[in-house]
Amino acid sequence: DQQVKQNSPSLSVQEGRISILNCDYTNSMFDYFLWYKKYPAEGPTFLISISSIKDKNEDGRFTVFLNKSAKHLSLHIVPSQPGDSAVYFCAASDRNQGGKLIFGQGTELSVKP
């Protein structure tokens, strides 16, 4: 059973516009959420995170929103740039599961000039 789901395999956005990537989860005990970015032939790199006690965290062009009642989080990128083109993964952890860190399937973002 997939505990973290990214239902959109791909997303295409025009440069300068907003990119919104979505992630749903099923385990209500998750208490820390992260977004990672991955380029081909490289390991994933950390982008931004949010604790379950917050509903928003912002870092430059990147903002993560958490809606605990809906078990949903989203990553907003404003403005989108061609260099943002990559695969984005959301991940979640539960302090009661001994540090297990679960990832979604990923969304491939393409930002067109």
Add this chain to the structure above:
Amino acid sequence: DAGITQSPRHKVTETGTPVTLRCHQTENHRYMYWYRQDPGHGLRLIHYSYGVKDTDKGEVSDGYSVSRSKTEDFLLTLESATSSQTSVYFCAISENPVNTEAFFGQGTRLTVV
């Protein structure tokens, strides 16, 4: 960059042979993870470790075993490789997965023929 090294970076092996992948860290992080990345499945957790000699299964642990005899090394063994284990394998490390990010290695591309 976090001090995390995976070896080998590429390997081709025959069906039925044992294979061991190594993850080495210089950060003294407590938690270490092995993931596999496959198209359409994202990053799936194979096994993880929350300390020396403390390991647990992830989502796709069948056919894999791990060992962690030292803080810095986490070994992933395919007891008898199968073609379904052809994948890109990533190791990750974390100081505390419930409030800090995990760092990833560059990956190992394994092909089982």
